[in-house]
Amino acid sequence: MSSTESPPSRTGEIRHDAVFDRWVLISPARSRRPSDFKSRSPASSSNTNPKPSCAFCAGHERECAPEIFRLPPASTTDWKIRVIENLYPALSRDAEPSPSPVDGLLAAAPGRCAVTGFGFHDVVIETPDHSVRLPDLSLAEVGEVLLAHKQRILQLARLGSIKYVQVFKNYGASAGASMAHSHSQIMGLPLVPPLVSTRLDSMKKFYDMTGKCCLCEAWSEDILVSETAHFFAIVPFAASYPFEVWIVPRDHTNHFHEIDNEKAVDLGGLLKLVLQKLSKQLNDPPYNFMIQTAPLALSSSCAHYTHWFLQIIPHLSVIGGFEIGTGCFINPVFPEDAAMVLREADCS
Amino acid sequence: MSSTESPPSRTGEIRHDAVFDRWVLISPARSRRPSDFKSRSPASSSNTNPKPSCAFCAGHERECAPEIFRLPPASTTDWKIRVIENLYPALSRDAEPSPSPVDGLLAAAPGRCAVTGFGFHDVVIETPDHSVRLPDLSLAEVGEVLLAHKQRILQLARLGSIKYVQVFKNYGASAGASMAHSHSQIMGLPLVPPLVSTRLDSMKKFYDMTGKCCLCEAWSEDILVSETAHFFAIVPFAASYPFEVWIVPRDHTNHFHEIDNEKAVDLGGLLKLVLQKLSKQLNDPPYNFMIQTAPLALSSSCAHYTHWFLQIIPHLSVIGGFEIGTGCFINPVFPEDAAMVLREADCS
Numbered sequence: 001m002s003s004t005e006s007p008p009s010r011t012g013e014i015r016h017d018a019v020f021d022r023w024v025l026i027s028p029a030r031s032r033r034p035s036d037f038k039s040r041s042p043a044s045s046s047n048t049n050p051k052p053s054c055a056f057c058a059g060h061e062r063e064c065a066p067e068i069f070r071l072p073p074a075s076t077t078d079w080k081i082r083v084i085e086n087l088y089p090a091l092s093r094d095a096e097p098s099p100s101p102v103d104g105l106l107a108a109a110p111g112r113c114a115v116t117g118f119g120f121h122d123v124v125i126e127t128p129d130h131s132v133r134l135p136d137l138s139l140a141e142v143g144e145v146l147l148a149h150k151q152r153i154l155q156l157a158r159l160g161s162i163k164y165v166q167v168f169k170n171y172g173a174s175a176g177a178s179m180a181h182s183h184s185q186i187m188g189l190p191l192v193p194p195l196v197s198t199r200l201d202s203m204k205k206f207y208d209m210t211g212k213c214c215l216c217e218a219w220s221e222d223i224l225v226s227e228t229a230h231f232f233a234i235v236p237f238a239a240s241y242p243f244e245v246w247i248v249p250r251d252h253t254n255h256f257h258e259i260d261n262e263k264a265v266d267l268g269g270l271l272k273l274v275l276q277k278l279s280k281q282l283n284d285p286p287y288n289f290m291i292q293t294a295p296l297a298l299s300s301s302c303a304h305y306t307h308w309f310l311q312i313i314p315h316l317s318v319i320g321g322f323e324i325g326t327g328c329f330i331n332p333v334f335p336e337d338a339a340m341v342l343r344e345a346d347c348s
Numbered sequence: 349m350s351s352t353e354s355p356p357s358r359t360g361e362i363r364h365d366a367v368f369d370r371w372v373l374i375s376p377a378r379s380r381r382p383s384d385f386k387s388r389s390p391a392s393s394s395n396t397n398p399k400p401s402c403a404f405c406a407g408h409e410r411e412c413a414p415e416i417f418r419l420p421p422a423s424t425t426d427w428k429i430r431v432i433e434n435l436y437p438a439l440s441r442d443a444e445p446s447p448s449p450v451d452g453l454l455a456a457a458p459g460r461c462a463v464t465g466f467g468f469h470d471v472v473i474e475t476p477d478h479s480v481r482l483p484d485l486s487l488a489e490v491g492e493v494l495l496a497h498k499q500r501i502l503q504l505a506r507l508g509s510i511k512y513v514q515v516f517k518n519y520g521a522s523a524g525a526s527m528a529h530s531h532s533q534i535m536g537l538p539l540v541p542p543l544v545s546t547r548l549d550s551m552k553k554f555y556d557m558t559g560k561c562c563l564c565e566a567w568s569e570d571i572l573v574s575e576t577a578h579f580f581a582i583v584p585f586a587a588s589y590p591f592e593v594w595i596v597p598r599d600h601t602n603h604f605h606e607i608d609n610e611k612a613v614d615l616g617g618l619l620k621l622v623l624q625k626l627s628k629q630l631n632d633p634p635y636n637f638m639i640q641t642a643p644l645a646l647s648s649s650c651a652h653y654t655h656w657f658l659q660i661i662p663h664l665s666v667i668g669g670f671e672i673g674t675g676c677f678i679n680p681v682f683p684e685d686a687a688m689v690l691r692e693a694d695c696s
């Protein structure tokens with residue numbers, strides 16, 4: 001924030017996020033008007049010239065790490081989606097899975113506990129065409145990308161050694177993307193990650209207090225962005241990031257990979273629309289999306305309170321020392337205001 | 349990572365961080381050689397011309413929000429450090445503190461819990477001179493900056509309404525700094541932030557397993573960067589970020605603000621040295637530092653296992669969807685390798 005802008009008068013709040021059990025400082029005094037909150041580094045600026053040497057483009061398949069599957073399955077040069085191994089994987093599918101359960105290892109070496117870097121790290125090439133972005137696809141095609149995620153999760157779920165699968169997308173350099181060609185990533189992890197445990201604990205706390213699932217209760221007109229037959233998109237009440245959007249299934253469902261073809265197309269349409277709205281209102285911002293689902297093995301008691309959702313975070317502000325130190329976020333835009341800006345965007 | 353670099357052969361590990369209870373993927377296959385891991389956007393590139401209009405410069409005091417104190421206290425034009433109110437505060441010192449304890453409020457409105465945005469947000473101007481960076485100060489002067497932090501914490505601690513004080517510094521635009529003039533920030537919070545609770549729980553777990561404080565046990569030759577009479581600097585065994593450094597007091601101490609003048613100068617010297625080493629080996633990278641201390645009110649049982657430290661994180665890689673989704677980090681540089689690169693940097 002430069003010293004020349006004058007702060008608006010609406011007073012801030014500290015809101016509690018019931019899904020992640022964290023506090024968010026909603027601080028309008030830090031921002032300009034919500035509608036002025038555009039990205040200063042649009043993602044598209046880094047992807048204007050199609051790169052003839054891009055390994056993800058059709059015709060360059062041999063420059064990639066091995067393919068896991070493609071869609072349509074029998075396609076040759078006319079594939080639409082490819083799921084491949086990551087050439088620089090953060091985890092190795094060839095490492096030995098750790099033999100003992102993690103808790104036992106921790107007790108044996110509490111200050112220096114390490115396990116092998118076993119796991120899966122795959123890339124989903126979402127289109128053969130370098131110049132096409134995810135929301136440029138038709139809603140059915142976005143649905144097919146989501147079904148490719150599902151298919152790969154089901155494969156990984158068959159391995160007992162994988163406990164959690166994280167699907168995510170980085171779009172634009174400041175959201176982490178090193179490849180400009182439209183893609184997402186899938187990581188199969190040998191343990192349940194800390195934020196997933198925190199999320200489950202927090203949703204359990206809400207359930208214990210109310211007898212209800214906190215995401216089943218999250219729909220509200222003032223924070224609504226858009227909705228379809230099977231999903232609704234909201235700016236969550238205690239959004240950590242300005243213009244953060246969650247797409248939530250209406251039905252209480254634990255796992256993303258329970259989605260069927262009809263719902264995948266429905267979700268594809270809503271995801272496409274939300275990405276178009278963000279792009280239009282915020283100048284094509286870099287973003288991440290994460291599929292927030294449940295661990296592969298889930299006890300029947302957890303099933304009452306875990307509910308998957310798709311979290312979309314545009315990159316409009318920088319994480320600084322306060323957020324790294326405290327785990328609290330500072331959001332300069334009231335979620336109700338952000339929802340209104342997105343609701344009003346006409347992308348038909 | 350571009351597709352033209354070939355990955356090295358050392359295999360990865362998944363390491364457990366006993367202070368934050370999180371898992372870190374140490375993934376050398378993602379990186380080049382550790383010594384090549386330089387910042388591509390040195391912070392200094394954004395601060396070459398002294399800005400005549402900078403409100404933090406000597407002579408521009410009247411462009412700032414009100415002063416809280418200055419050092420030396422009776423100085424007029426020749427001040428060395430000023431602690432001022434933040435002009436665009438994320439929390440408001442004029443708001444009413446929330447009357448009830450937070451747990452009660454949560455139970456009353458579990459999905460829509462909000463409290464007033466009460467709290468303190470201050471700025472510490474670390475030098476009157478626009479062109480001077482923190483490590484350009486003498487070790488005694490860096491020590492005085494730390495004593496200014498201490499003095500302000502002690503003031504906030506006298507207010508019963510403040511539960512935790514976060515001191516942090518953002519250096520360089522990609523670490524969040526919007527002002528180039530050397531400064532740090534202090535926020536007084538009406539609640540204990542989530543990451544602080546997680547840290548305390550995790551250190552308690554270690555203590556319950558071993559009877560020891562995990563930071564008292566953290567010193568180790570292979571991860572040592574440098575040490576002084578009262579402090580040691582290490583790259584932690586399960587560093588979340590490449591070249592992350594922790595400066596830890598040798599004596600088991602709960603609160604940063606217990607530091608005395610002699611130790612502050614000692615710490616000032618070590619902080620200056622570590623920042624110089626990072627700058628030299630990594631091309632003046634943007635960084636954050638956070639003072640990780642205990643809540644102001646601490647039960648006597650917690651005192652056994654909480655131990656403050658100063659966490660320094662250079663910004664060399666981008667947080668992507670994987671980290672946001674899981675709370676796990678991917679660190680491409682083995683902590684032992686990073687420590688060696690920093691240990692060997694000659695900054696005398």
Ligand SMILES: Nc1ncnc2c1ncn2[C@@H]1O[C@H](COP(=O)(O)OP(=O)(O)O[C@H]2O[C@H](CO)[C@@H](O)[C@H](O)[C@H]2O)[C@@H](O)[C@H]1O
Pocket residue numbers: 055063064065084085086087088089123169170175176177178179180183185349350351665666667668669670671678
């Ligand atoms: N020829 C080829 N065949 C197969 N795969 C290829 C390939 N060429 C490149 N790749 C892989 O394609 C992936 C592209 O992924 P992204 O651009 O989304 O981000 P990346 O994983 O690099 O890092 C971002 O996301 C991660 C995870 O969130 C963060 O840790 C990191 O800092 C951030 O920059 C890379 O993982 C790369 O290894």
Ligand SMILES: Nc1ncnc2c1ncn2[C@@H]1O[C@H](COP(=O)(O)OP(=O)(O)O[C@H]2O[C@H](CO)[C@@H](O)[C@H](O)[C@H]2O)[C@@H](O)[C@H]1O
Pocket residue numbers: 001002003317318319320321322323330403411412413432433434435436437471517518523524525526527528531533
């Ligand atoms: N004349 C004046 N008088 C008094 N104060 C003045 C002033 N002019 C400016 N200021 C204040 O000085 C501070 C400078 O702080 P930094 O440059 O470290 O980062 P900032 O707080 O802007 O945001 C970074 O840090 C925060 C917290 O980590 C992140 O939320 C954010 O995204 C990131 O960019 C700002 O907070 C600003 O409000």
